[in-house]
Amino acid sequence: MRGIIFAFLGGAFITLQGVANARISQDIGTWQTATITQFTGFVMALLIFLFVRDGSLQMFKKVKPYYLVGGAFAAIIIFSNISAIHRIGVTLTISAVLIAQLGLTFFVDIKGWFGVAKQQMKLPQFIGIGMMVAGVIVLGL
Numbered sequence: 001m002r003g004i005i006f007a008f009l010g011g012a013f014i015t016l017q018g019v020a021n022a023r024i025s026q027d028i029g030t031w032q033t034a035t036i037t038q039f040t041g042f043v044m045a046l047l048i049f050l051f052v053r054d055g056s057l058q059m060f061k062k063v064k065p066y067y068l069v070g071g072a073f074a075a076i077i078i079f080s081n082i083s084a085i086h087r088i089g090v091t092l093t094i095s096a097v098l099i100a101q102l103g104l105t106f107f108v109d110i111k112g113w114f115g116v117a118k119q120q121m122k123l124p125q126f127i128g129i130g131m132m133v134a135g136v137i138v139l140g141l
Contacts (some may be wrong), residue, residue, distance in 0.1 A: 018090065021078060023087055025086075034079050038071075038075060041074070068133065069074055091139060102132065
């Protein structure tokens, strides 16, 4: 149950972040907004880390260097979301983002990328993705 709650919170905050970033970018620019967002996210995560203390700084040494690219992805995510929201609106952007996420997670699960246990995808999962794509098409009409 906690996993579902965290997923809903994450989804809600991704949407709120996208909307706020799109608005901020109208005043200062997209890459400037991405920079501010990354910086404030870093500060907030650092404060939470220092407050919660659920690990040590020594744990950072265990991270494989190629996984550090995940932070760089955030800049592309922010830029892409801001640009999409300006062009197609919030609802269509978030819908397309969800489909892209699910589509890529299929490959991650099927191939076992990033050390994830391989999963078998069956017809119901593919039908679900198809229905989501159809829903986004309907939203865009």
